[in-house]
Amino acid sequence: MSDTENIAIDVRDAVKRYGDFTALKKISLSIMDNEFFTLLGPSGCGKTTLLRMIAGFEAVTEGAIYLYGDEIENLPPNKRPVNTVFQNYALFPHMNILDNVAFGLEMRGTSKSDARKKAGEMLELVQLGQFSARKPSQLSGGQQQRVALARALAPQPKVLLLDEPLSALDLKLRKAMQLELKHLQRETGITFIFVTHDQEEALTMSDRIAVMSAGEMQQLGAPTDIYERPHNMFVADFIGETNLLEVSVDGIESGRATCHLGGGHELTCNAVEGIGLGSKVHMSIRPERLYMSDTPVESESLKGRIKENIFVGTDITTIVDLQDGPDFIVRTSNSDRGNKRIFEPGSEMYVNMELGAGRLLVD
Amino acid sequence: MSDTENIAIDVRDAVKRYGDFTALKKISLSIMDNEFFTLLGPSGCGKTTLLRMIAGFEAVTEGAIYLYGDEIENLPPNKRPVNTVFQNYALFPHMNILDNVAFGLEMRGTSKSDARKKAGEMLELVQLGQFSARKPSQLSGGQQQRVALARALAPQPKVLLLDEPLSALDLKLRKAMQLELKHLQRETGITFIFVTHDQEEALTMSDRIAVMSAGEMQQLGAPTDIYERPHNMFVADFIGETNLLEVSVDGIESGRATCHLGGGHELTCNAVEGIGLGSKVHMSIRPERLYMSDTPVESESLKGRIKENIFVGTDITTIVDLQDGPDFIVRTSNSDRGNKRIFEPGSEMYVNMELGAGRLLVD
Amino acid sequence: MAAGAASGGSATTDTYKEARTWLLLPAWVTLSILVLAPVIMMLIYSFLTKEFRGGVIWEFSLAAYDQFFFDRGLFGDDPPKIEWTYVTIFWRSIWQAGAATLLSLVIGFPTAYFIATRSENMRPVWVFLITIPYWVNLLIRTVSMKFLLRDQGPLNDFLMSIGLIDSPLHIVNTNFAVQLGLFYSYLPFMVLPIYAAVERYNFALSEAAADLYASKWTTLRRVLLPAIKPGVFAGCILVFVPSMGSFLAPDLLGGAKNFMIGSLIEEQFKGNAGNWPFGAAASMILLSMVLIILMFSARQQAKADKAGG
Amino acid sequence: MTSKQFDIKTYTGFKGITLLCLVILYAPLVVVTIYSFNASQSLTNWEGVSLRWYADVFTGPESAKFKTAAKNSFIIAIIAATTATTIATLAATGMVRGGKFRFRTVSFGLISLPLMVPEIVLAVATLIFFNSIGFERGLLTILLAHIAFCIPFAYLPISARMQGIEDSYEQAALDLYATKRQAFTKILLPLMMPGIISGFLLAFIVSLDDFIITNFVKGAGVETLPTAIFGSVKQGIKPNIMAISTMLLSVSIVMVTISYFVSKSDNTK
Amino acid sequence: AEGELVLYHWFEYIPQELLDKFTEETGINVTMDTYDSNESMLASLKAGGIGTYDVSVPGDYMVSIMAGEGMLDTIADGELKNKGNIAEEWADPGFDPGRQSSIPYQWGSTSFAVSRDAYEGDIQTTDILFNPPAELQGRINMLDSQGEVMAMAALHMGIPQCSTDREQLKALNAMLQEAKQHWASFNSDTAKEVLVSGDAAVGQIYDGFSAKAREEGANVEYAFPTQGYIAWMDNVVLLKDAPNRENALIFMDFLLEPENIAAVSNFAQYNAGVNGVGEFLDPALAEQPEKNPHDKAGPGVFIEVCDEETQAVYDQIWTNLKK
């Protein structure tokens, strides 16, 4: 991944300021050719801003952006082989959707009839073939978003920027589009820079993920890295649900750390470099790594009382009140209903954790 | 729930046509006072259209809508105690955010200073307190959505219509807002009509869910009903991921149906009224109700080969190729890694299913 | 026609449907009494018999229209032929007004656009800068303009002093001078409506076009212009229509050698001819022609809209 | 560095054309201003700098006439433009936000009628009309006529602008308990402002500049600036007229400057 | 006497000081509207002006037209104290026999002036306008007035002003078409200005205007062509239904005082038609070449009023000229 020849987009120390407000603080990242790269981060962290700088709509206040090795500061957007699916769609209101999709092709010199033919195919792809004569205002939100997607894909750019392109789609269509996008990306070799706030989507689709917060890069890595080995508390907390426990490290021995949490409870987990004896740090335990039982099962068992069960379809989320300790969230797969017990609110039980499940966090 | 006194919104045989196109086909539903009601359905199925009819922005082509027992056909939107969070936000571009949020309060006669004070509190609630002097154009997409939410909540309407109000928010903020919304709804007793395309969100938050498709109502019921006892193929397929198998019913005995699927495989599941011997119907099996093993474990075991493992954070999705049969999707909780085997692509294994997991579908 | 003015990518809505009658009533009443009634009177006049030296005799006559459409020779007793005189005059007026409109558009559009993209604080200042000259009487402006453009005027002096030309450009008393004069008379009528429309334009659309490889000029043509079409349409009407009937610029800058419709009609009421029915008939013909032009361009627009730009 | 940055809003040459536009607009007025300080009578002879024509404006034999004329002109222009803008704004709302209706085309025709009828015809017709209903000519007749012909000038920019505003903003306002009237005044109207200002300014200058119709429908001895100036300009502009014009210009420029500084100090928005 | 007087007058044709003097002497407030041509005055009176104004100032032919239209009131004998001041030659003109409704205001001539910088040759011929020498082609301004152009053309061709001879009329039409090619512009208002500025080398013009152009530095000479030239007289008429008939008569008397009408002449540089103005006139006025036709000058003729049918043909010729 460090082969500079293959870098599609290279962002070096990019800073963006709006007046006094700094939206991006010295962001550096390299996006590989043919990579599916995702920007993930809370609302307002600067994802759109970064995309707009790459597309050429916002000036870089400091730093530089390179596209296939060339500084693109002075390249206007229409000269950048980069297309965007805009967060607010920005469909041309006076054109019907076929012409919207054909636009980019025509601009690249495709003849009008060819462009329309190709556009028709793209519309079929996003399942809007029968609407091609409608104006954007006659479409629903999700339909508009699909048109925006088709429009950006049609001219087959080298880099495609997607700003929450699936956010208005229902789960089923979204899954289908995810597959389709991934498939397209592999087939065409287009580099995708994808903004999403859906962690599952990010984890499923991406080659690499950049987690941002308040204009700063928090962690950059493969999906499993990010999910299983978060660098800091922000990443652990932001990606997926987790139990974040304040602990003090009481003992470290042969790679194991013994941690103390409130109420006399103790947990053991893998030690982490840089976290020494006596540190007060946070431990993250994913809810799906916990399970419940009548009696303690593993060595790492904590006694608690059920507060609430929430049905979420595939799973059931249980909120457990640890005596004198923090609340725990436990996620039980719906499949376990048959052979594992679901406890009624109020009942007492034990929360069990495998040894490797807890992770200590720097910061 | 059938107490007519408590019906907040009663939609009776409502039809909506745009020219030749019928967006809603005879929809009838009753939404209870104080209920958290969700409209779920694919993009373009008519969710926004229904909301707009309730809010008073679209005329009902046929049928009628009653609000607390009164026909509201002729009540203008500003006389309906109903507020909307618009799908495209519709923030007033010439007002700063504080004034946007204060608007509804002022219109209801609150003094300017009180309205602003209250608006400030609402902005704090959606974590945008520090942005109150900004114009909407200076906010990110998610921030704008939160302002729209604050604006609609501020005047404490009797019924709140929310058109995908959380779609632009990241998971973490979305979870927090979900909790906050649910909390608000319980506290204020406001009836919520919520449009979302996020099934987990729908299942988590709703008292009842209406599943729509192409302008028609498919199923109306509590979350567990919808998820576990889908009426038809559309609902089963749309809500969550599922394995939809074409089967022929070979035998029915003491409440059990023996079903035949391609390639000589056989599965037993609970019989369903209306599905007789010899019927060719669909069976739905949720991926989380399946698990894998080296050797057959349950009576309902099918031999297969692993095609692909996809990491989705909390779970791992495995695609299994059944010999001479359809592909199966199996969802394994991430927690199982320790004590359950994850098979490498290419390896042979068995897919096991509990007896009650398969569901035959009318249609 | 209304459809034409209403087109441009933005649908009309029915938010104020119930109040519509009341909203339109003031305009209906004012214009019916103060404009429509007089115009209907003129329509009636055009079918009456002319009184020598101005005025009408209340006797039905088609003489005015006959005079307009049929050439009966110098003495009025040749067999009727098609009359080209007035057609020529009309055509000249259309041509001059069209050229002036084009000139206004070419200068006015960039100006309007430039103003609309200034900071919110500066826009009103620019708008005023454009309208200030119009506080000074049109006649004064036109006369000063003529002074500037004269053979020995400052413009020629300047151009000669920098060596761009050797002998003065003859501008005064040419068609071009008339077009310039009309342009100068009506420029803000082009600038302001376009400004008001661009100000509301969603620049994300331009970004999307640029993102899809459209050059700036293509973006302008294919996305910006269609989106602000109502403003451009309004501007063109406001320049073209008054230009058609104008006579100050043609008289002063064009030398009054050839009639424009405005002068022709004026002559019927204020000049020696004193033929009111004919003046009324010519006005009615002008009126219907403008209506036809408007309707035609509206139809074209509607067609283009349907075809999707 | 940022100066080279692509800006989708900026078109090369537009600034140049705008400046050219200003030069064209102002060049004739510069002539007027310069020659208002001419000691001589004639536009073509320069005889040195003098303020005599400014003195003439205030003390000359015609000073009273011009003073009244200026007063009349401004009163009429302000009232006519305000009334016409109000009528036009309401009408535009009815036309653009009133849904489809049968008299839509007819209404648009009626609104643009003053524009399409040659001024001289409208002038004669209006005069005959006023006479036939026994309406005595005076300031009021001028005002009424001005209101009528100002309407399309105000209407067109206003309706063009309104067509560019989605109705979702008003819907949001209605949803938030605003009455239609409030949705109109608090949301639509502010969003319309640039169109309304444009419309008002056009109506204002059209009224301020009108000669033909005014000359016909005015009562005897009632003068507006154009009618008072008319004779003095037809034979070549008299220096006192240039002095008046220069002062008019100065007044408007002072007003603009003030509005500039007022808006500049209002940086809160 | 007190009250009002409503005057309908040419623009720039009466000094404001004289009106002030009238008000001072009589206490009558003067309201004045102005017009720019006889025809536009006629039009606006026809469109409703009658009954609004007390007096107006039509030219000779327009007096007969207005009389024919019944727009004039009759002044009874003895109603004007100063009627005797009217100069003999203007006391009984063809356009208002016996001065029943009018008094003389100013008279003069209409011909043309030629820039001596542009042309050295003989200018005492209408050829200068209608068949110009090469030096003057394309540098001619004509009055934008049908009457004055047609009358001059009739003199040039030696035909009657209201000819009914078809051949003559056709020839007139053809001649004008030919001549037009050499004309730069039609303009009455700036007839003087174009000469002063040098925009035109020849201008059809009133004598007073020509004199003013000379004063303002134009090196022009006013021609009295051998074929003849136009003479005109403007007159103050008492309008029908004058709201202030008494005051109108007072004003007419005022203008018949030599001192007062001389003030108009000094201002406009035309001649008065009143006895005894000599001592009040600017001495330079009498010396002006524009006021002193040379020996070979043709006759000064008034513009004639044609009947409706004939006028229609002339209108057609005029339209042909300007189409």
Ligand SMILES: Nc1ncnc2c1ncn2[C@@H]1O[C@H](COP(=O)(O)OP(=O)(O)OP(=O)(O)O)[C@@H](O)[C@H]1O
């Ligand atoms: N003005 C209109 N004219 C014609 N068809 C319309 C119009 N507005 C909406 N439709 C159509 O009506 C159907 C329902 O639209 P609606 O906006 O209610 O969908 P939705 O369920 O809200 O979808 P989404 O989840 O994508 O927002 C869509 O197929 C849409 O294309």
Ligand SMILES: Nc1ncnc2c1ncn2[C@@H]1O[C@H](COP(=O)(O)OP(=O)(O)OP(=O)(O)O)[C@@H](O)[C@H]1O
């Ligand atoms: N024109 C502007 N002026 C001032 N601040 C701005 C402007 N545009 C964006 N910002 C601020 O910059 C920050 C980053 O905005 P950006 O749109 O990049 O966020 P985002 O990560 O895309 O968020 P979301 O997920 O909500 O779309 C936000 O806090 C936003 O308020």
Ligand SMILES: NCCCCN
């Ligand atoms: N300025 C007045 C001229 C009169 C000619 N009839």
Ligand SMILES: [Mg+2]
């Ligand atoms: Mg964003």
Ligand SMILES: [Mg+2]
């Ligand atoms: Mg929707």
